[in-house]
Amino acid sequence: MKESEFTKVNPLVRDASLWSAEDGEGAELEVSEFIGALVRLLKPKFVVETGCYKGQTTREIARALQENGHGYLYSCDTDQERVLAVRKTVSPQWGAVASAPGVAGV
């Protein structure tokens, strides 16, 4: 789908149809790919992702770490169902997906 289905025209994003997204909550595909490219470039020892949602970026990061042959991803989400679903898609060799308690009162 085109990002324009979820993002209205605004001064910062004049043509959201140039980007792709599965829905209005997840990252744009290009953003996930960019983060994967950063992981390939920087070769981090650890990566922390807060909010895995459906795991699109989680999987990009884990794939990049695997290609690097080095590093580990710690991801989390406050939504337990999302955590359980995404955890199944990430090799424990490259990452762990945990439940986050969230911030009290928020």
Ligand SMILES: C[S@@+](CC[C@H](N)C(=O)[O-])C[C@H]1O[C@@H](n2cnc3c(N)ncnc32)[C@H](O)[C@@H]1O
């Ligand atoms: C914009 S989505 C994340 C998009 C995702 N990273 C992707 O690549 O598509 C935000 C996610 O953060 C989660 N979330 C919200 N507050 C959080 C918190 N305090 N700690 C961890 N996850 C949180 C939500 O449940 C939701 O799944």
